[in-house]
Amino acid sequence: MALKGSQVAEHADAESCWGKAYDVTEFLPDHPGGQGVILKYAGRDATRAFDPVHPPDTLGKYLDASKHLGPVDMATVAAEAGEDDPDEAERRERLARRPLLSQCYNLFDFEAVARRVMKRAAWAYYSSAADDEMTMRENHGALHRVWFRPRVLVDVEKVDFSTTMLGAKCSAPFYVTATALGKLGHPEGEVVLTRAARSHDVIQMIPTLASCSFDDIVDARRGGQVQWLQLYVNKDRDVTRRIVRHAEARGCRGLFITVDAPQLGRREKDMRSKFTDGGSHVQAGQDTDTSQGAARAISSFIDPSLSWADVPWFRSITAMPIVLKGVQRVEDVLRAVDAGVQGVVLSNHGGRQLDFARSGIEVLAETMPVLRERGLDRGFDVFVDGGFRRASDILKALCLGATGVGIGRPFLYAMSAYGQDGVERAMQLLKDEMEMNMRLIGCASVGDLHPGLVDARGLFVHSNPTPVDALSSTVYDPLVVPPQRPKAAKL
Template sequence: MPLSGQDVAQHNSKDSCWVIVHGEAYDVTEFLPEHPGGQKIILKYAGKDATEEFDPIHPPDTLDKYLHKSKHLGPVDMGTVVQEKKEINPEEEGRLERIARMPTLEQCYNLLDFEAVAKKVMKKNAWAYYSSGADDEITLRENHSAFHRIWFRPRILQDVEKIDFSTTMLGTKVDIPFYVTATALGKLGNPEGEVVLTRAAKTHNVVQMIPTLASCSFDEIMDAAQGDQVQWMQLYVNKDRAITKKIVQHAEKRGCKGLFITVDAPQLGRREKDMRTKFTDEGSRVQSGQETDKSQGAARAISSFIDPSLSWKDIPWFLSITKMPIILKGVQRVEDVVRAIEAGCHGVVLSNHGGRQLETSRSGIEVLAEVMPVLRQMGLENRIEIFIDGGVRRATDIIKALCLGAKGVGIGRPFLYAMSAYGEPGVDRAMQLLKDEMEMNMRLIGCTSIADLNPSLVDARALSSHTTTVPVDTLSNQIYDPLLAVFIMAPPSPPQKTLYLGTFIHCKDLEHLEFLHNTAVCVDEKGTIVAVDKDCDRTKAEQTLFPKLGWSSEDVTVRAAKPDQFFFPGFIDTHIHASQYPNAGIFGKTTLMDWLETYTFPMESSLSDPKKAQTVYTQCIKRTLSHGTTTASYYATISVPSTNILADLCLSHGQRAFVGRCCMDRLSPDYYRDVSAAQGLQDTRASIAHISSIDPTHALITPILTPRFAPSCTSEMMHGLSAIHQETNLPIQTHISENHGEMELVKKLFPDQPNYTAVYDAHGLLTPKTILAHAVHLSEDEVKLIKERRSKISHCPVSNSSITSGTAKIRWMLNQGVEIGLGTDMSGGYSASILEAARHALLVSRHVAMGGDEEAKLSIEEVLYLGTRGGAKVVGLEERVGGFEVGMEWDVQLVGLGSVEEEEVGPVDIFGWESWDDRIAKWVFNGDDRNT
């Protein structure tokens, strides 16, 4: 029996403190004195749901890992938990506005561009943590500017047709000599955290260094790796050597190929920008620790376990507990490099911790220029591998380091910024940009391989000359004005008051269209309709409407439809598979079950490739928009990155969307299924978190829980999704009674249930926010149950006909009081057009009528209702879209029906004598995207 919210709420004090995390209750009373972030942050959430504050800082297994199992109290019925209303402050409103008009990914041409965008769209505390440096941030700036004091001495007349910049690092062949260095708290920038970097690194065969202070657990990051992907581990040494040994040996067992021990942080430096944010709502028990002063910022609050007694005497012990290569990270002088060689280390990273530790310490590139000549003189250059990090923003920086003798270069912040701003596609593009820069600059200096790079190609004589002034702010706050201008100088026109004039047509109810001729509609800056006046032209509007609204003519934009045009509510597609768009029109001789195996699953699985997903989803969204679809309920794939890309693209294109990661943990091909219900539920939460991060209020993009259909989901999966629904109140979408073969399979899999609908009901998935697609073969009992649960139906007539599923009895279900909308079900349906679905709904209803039920015929008014207001009810937006009433959002398509005497507009011929009813009929039966 789950705990109730009231049960947990009673334990809200220092003497008895319970918290809820991911729908589970924990007793953290005894843990309060040990929490590195102090007791106050936990007590703030005593008796409440702390998930939102917990996630950005902690690996998901933290509580189960560090609390006794008796302190895990079990699941909570989230429907009984009082959810505190979130107030969006002006600062957050501004950030959300900047997100809405951020540059497209294609506008980012270098790593500094990602940094510029991230500064504008990240939350203040997250930006402060990522971007801050020690004290006055002189070292932070020096890391970058040091590269500018090195100049190339290029060779000419070299055959540079073929460039190969592959190399080996610690015995591993890589495609390019840079790696993703360890950076903490990835979920501050992206709700998926470090696994985003893992996936992008695999795409480009780039090594990833896993941080000790990751937001994801170590095993989550390792599990996200694919095939022979290479990962290293960065280690902060714990005071408890038993813990350290356990961590190291677990990393080796999981396949890590290198152990990078951080040696420059016996105490973390003062990052004052981070400290000023106070970070009072965040804390972490990463390994173990004690009370810590949180005023020192996030970094010190999460690192109290680090051992300041670490010394050279510990190196033999490390060599004795692992066979992984040992690399010292944070070396800053040549004498220590020599000593590392003598101690048996395999490598060093010349680094000052990204300018976050000792202020006015030298850059890694400057130390490199000191180290390599000495090693060559001593004959030690081949005894150890030298890496550097810090300040790298261009491929030329990488090339300069390689010329001076580095084996590889670590890059941290730029990939975090790309991830924070654009997710995995951003990191993918950042890595590709570096590769492109690398190829170009290798040609320009006259080299075709990494082996060609040598000190003669650079002039580093000015490297050690420091001319430093204390900066007003960090490098990151002063970067690259050209892209910042996208935000500051030339954003899209801000929302304006708008007067729309012309003919407006919408469905007043299921049976009636309303024609509003010569009408004025006033829309405010927020996109809300604030006035509707019939028989009103511009002059009358300015004289009568504007004064009532407090508007001035100078502040209002006027948009007038032409005589052959009319405004119509945007279509709402209540069921569409964006991941199947390339298959639209391809169903051959198949029926549902073999069509899935032959066409659908292979296509969907292929979209785990981010580039392919980006291409497919972009075209799908453009196509649906061209057909007047302003709102769509999308199925994505089982891939979290693929799903997130779809959500990102819907947001950037301005299409309102419900985006769901498909859940399917059985009866699917081995190559395309969730490995377990638990993993599927975790991935679903990850996608929900991402969508909530890009659109926190779900004003435009809403996550939707998506069990593909009952046969492909175990009971564990469906119960888990029901729990998430109870916790979040998110909508649900799935399929039902589409095909006789499918229905027979459901009977075999769920013999205890009387019918298909009862299966969903038994698992808590038949709710007022559930969309059931197809519903071709429902029984009377099922329709009655659907009506009782207030679930909704998506009618997909094009698909039902295309793959011969059957003819749904829409009139019968409408008469039972069931809410119904239209869905294209692309690619089961061949068209992305709701107008096409509407005309097929008409035709299918006539086929039902020809079977003896004359009442079954639907009218033009009714199918247009299903495509607008009916669809709005299905997706829960009936108060916002679907019509032209005051208080509704301006969500519209402008339809043009050209006269035969004028320029042709699409396939609809208007002769001039038609009534408006006739014109609408012509549009429904003959129109397409050329009219919208």
């Protein structure tokens, strides 16, 4: 028999607390996000707060069956607390007046719009990076230190930028990298990225910490669409084995083990947004976990003892190609080759982990000459991510020897601001830029790209930039992002 809302509401304190139809009383002290946030929603429908930050099978996995109390008659349950954010009405207004999708001409435009229209906590989680966010900014900045040495008088009437990654063909040399908590940006979450990737024949890496269930994301796949699994390694290796084997059985074509996150980085934008959220509503006498933010709250299961010694075990449990995601020095790339994995992602997690980690593009320039010299560059895929926003950025990495480039935040921002249409447009813009830039550097196919087409000598220079030329920068008329439309206009 379904429980009544009044029965649920009776249990809204730390003595006896039911979350919907689950008794979470004993779980309260163990909740990675702190007990304050559970108590805040106790006795009410907390679905909207719960869903974006917990994959659907969370309660099944982590709460003993005896605490599953059965269905609640939702018609009788007090509604979730109204929007806590006093700026919410204003945000909706901004959303209604956001620029037309056709006014977005590049990936930064999506970021500019997303910043205006996303909920505060969601924006904070997506946009945040570690400590002073130096590495996040360096990721894009480093790409400014690589310049082209184009060829001329090459027949580039037909340009083909399709390529192969881990043996799978794809239409372009970029992929959707794994980013957690898709439902913070869009109510449908990661499946939106799956559908857009399908339209463009682009590979998608599915995150362990997706808001949608893994099976929902795989079910959204069509035809021969290629998906990979990003893995955070669980302390409980049985759980890890189960996840990996399930992904393989469901057709994932690559296992990307994240190796740069033995502990999640300290992301202050994210932490601050959570502080406001929990702080004002907590019941008297309860500790609020103000120190966490969404990131840390969802990641306490990750095994900090993961080491090189575990790699053979992964090879023993799966036939999927294995790639280590988050490698940051050539010595570790060589170790990865020795360990018998099929590739690495040179990445610093979008600047969200170790601040002052070097950019992926710099590590790529350090790595490829060594691999080439030792004849190890064939049959070993070197991916890179972090700060790539233009096709010219992607081409620089391909020239230096990358197999493919991961794009993170830009697709999240496009999804948050415009849904699937936005992600598709973002991918199309990258492809349009790709075609133009391939022509302009004088290459008709990805196979024609090589290190001689770029000057990357500046990459390793970490000194402060040349002082700003204040006079000319005052006179310079900057490019602008698309404007909001006037109040009266309809979508």
